[in-house]
Amino acid sequence: MGDVERQIRRSIEVKQAFLASGGEKIVEKMAAAVLKALRKGKRVYICGNGGSAADSQHIAGELVGRFMMERAPLPCVALTTDTSILTCLANDYSFDSVFERQVNAHVRKGDVLLALSTSGNSPNVLLAVAAAKKRGAVTIGFSGRGGGKLLKAADLCLVAPDDQSARIQELHITCGHVLCDLVEKRYFAK
DSSP: OOHHHHHHHHHHHHHHHHHHTTHHHHHHHHHHHHHHHHHTTOOEEEEOSTHHHHHHHHHHHHHHSOSSSOOOOOOEEETTOOHHHHHHHHHHTOGGGTTHHHHHHHOOTTOEEEEEOSSSOOHHHHHHHHHHHHTTOEEEEEEOGGGTTHHHHSSEEEEOSOSOHHHHHHHHHHHHHHHHHHHHHHHTOO
């Protein structure tokens, strides 16, 4: 078996393990939480570092733009996109505060914060979750490596059953797409 096949098979195995553990139930609960917020006129905020920052922006794009159907935009903001805010906060405070400070500026009771961390232990993600909870938001985590601190910190937490960031992120974006699909179909159901 070559390197390409080995990596693709490993990605498939992680997704199969997630399903075998009943992972679809957590994605359904997450979709229900997002739908509840949107139906009440609330917003979704997303944060993460590195590849998880890219996934945050990707998921936000699917919700604001469209995923599979033409429809009205949904209110969603990735907290990873404004370089002036990120660098200001990192410089004036610390990198640990870059999401927390934005949460305190924008997140309101009933909103949703989707927090991505492959380790589940990213300090800036954990501080954002804590701040969102204090503000009365629903917190959703996407993690791996057993969940880390995010598993207990978030109201709902998806844990990719692997220790390798690439495999964790592959499951995260798959579940992010599924979440977008469920929200889009159910929110705009006729």
